[in-house]
Amino acid sequence: MAKFGRKGKGGTPAVSTASLPDIVFMLLFFFMVTTVMRTADLKVKNNLPSATELKKLEKKSLVSYIYVGEPKRQFVKLFGTEPRIQLNDQFATVSDIEQFIISEREARDEKEVPFMTTSLKVDGKAKMGIVTDIKQALREVNALKINYSSRKKNDK
Amino acid sequence: MARRDTPEIPSGAMADIAFMLLIFFLVATTMDVDSGLARMLPPKLDEEMPDPPEIKERNVFVVQINSQNRVALKGEPVEINQLKDKAKEFIANPNDLEKLPEKEIKDVEYFGPYNISKGVISLQNDNGTSYETYIAVQNELVKAYNELREDLAQSKFHKSFEELDEPRQSAIRKIYAQKISEAEPRNVGK
Numbered sequence: 001m002a003k004f005g006r007k008g009k010g011g012t013p014a015v016s017t018a019s020l021p022d023i024v025f026m027l028l029f030f031f032m033v034t035t036v037m038r039t040a041d042l043k044v045k046n047n048l049p050s051a052t053e054l055k056k057l058e059k060k061s062l063v064s065y066i067y068v069g070e071p072k073r074q075f076v077k078l079f080g081t082e083p084r085i086q087l088n089d090q091f092a093t094v095s096d097i098e099q100f101i102i103s104e105r106e107a108r109d110e111k112e113v114p115f116m117t118t119s120l121k122v123d124g125k126a127k128m129g130i131v132t133d134i135k136q137a138l139r140e141v142n143a144l145k146i147n148y149s150s151r152k153k154n155d156k
Numbered sequence: 157m158a159r160r161d162t163p164e165i166p167s168g169a170m171a172d173i174a175f176m177l178l179i180f181f182l183v184a185t186t187m188d189v190d191s192g193l194a195r196m197l198p199p200k201l202d203e204e205m206p207d208p209p210e211i212k213e214r215n216v217f218v219v220q221i222n223s224q225n226r227v228a229l230k231g232e233p234v235e236i237n238q239l240k241d242k243a244k245e246f247i248a249n250p251n252d253l254e255k256l257p258e259k260e261i262k263d264v265e266y267f268g269p270y271n272i273s274k275g276v277i278s279l280q281n282d283n284g285t286s287y288e289t290y291i292a293v294q295n296e297l298v299k300a301y302n303e304l305r306e307d308l309a310q311s312k313f314h315k316s317f318e319e320l321d322e323p324r325q326s327a328i329r330k331i332y333a334q335k336i337s338e339a340e341p342r343n344v345g346k
Contacts, residue, residue, distance in 0.1 A: 024174040031181035049288040051295040054191040129283035139200045149192035
């Protein structure tokens with residue numbers, strides 16, 4: 001009990017908290033800079049395949065995303081278990097892609113349209129049939145720059 | 157000088173505000189960088205366009221993936237991890253073999269006239285092929301090109317390809333241009 005008894009008699013001074021805001025601000029800036037805002041609520045399972053020869057996606061604002069995968073559990077009743085396409089926040093079909101790309105283009109500056117990329121975030125378990133359909137739809141609207149999104153594989 | 161007396165704004169709550177912002181950004185953060193295999197799709201086929209010229213058999217490297225995710229190279233089954241070396245051998249054709257692609261002399265900056273291979277990789281897949289296998293094969297093919305470019309950069313400029321400046325990179329890219337053609341969709345069979 002001697003330890004408690006000493007209290008009040010002066011003892012060690014409290015740790016200064018004056019620099020706490022500085023530390024917190026430092027962390028804050030770090031997270032602000034590294035943050036990528038979550039764009040869409042994923043409604044499909046999206047376990048990306050892994051690869052080694054990755055290229056980073058430049059210019060995030062010029063990228064449109066197409067998600068493909070099995071619907072998550074709460075949507076299975078409505079959409080079944082076959083891999084589906086998700087554009088923005090909704091389930092879609094291949095025929096919706098054309099409209100999606102056109103509206104994405106309208107939202108950008110005309111000069112930037114040739115640099116627009118479509119990122120295909122496809123679940124590794126999906127079949128190529130659906131991917132081929134998407135690729136054909138993209139060719140229809142001349143959105144030729146694509147990126148097969150994948151995770152980095154740790155090489156050996 | 158009445159202003160001198162204005163009290164200082166209390167800064168004790170600043171930490172709280174900063175904490176609130178910090179927590180918001182912590183929650184909203186997704187750390188993963190988006191990356192993947194960059195590819196160009198071929199432009200839409202035009203009805204009026206003449207048929208593409210026939211490509212000689214020795215100039216094509218046919219990779220097929222069937223619905224069982226087995227890979228075949230010119231009809232012979234291969235493992236995915238052998239694909240890269242085979243593709244490298246095909247593209248570079250170091251010994252000018254008869255069976256491997258022809259070469260064409262073109263002027264390239266920094267290199268002068270250079271033998272550029274006419275080889276094209278043709279990738280065919282079935283509708284039942286899994287995406288995972290498809291990406292694995294694509295990855296191997298891209299790796300073959302990247303390794304060839306890296307080798308050339310090392311032997312010519314004694315630097316890695318990534319460190320070179322843009323004109324040198326594009327010269328190397330011209331020598332080993334990624335020619336991966338994807339066939340019009342069809343069923344390759346079981």
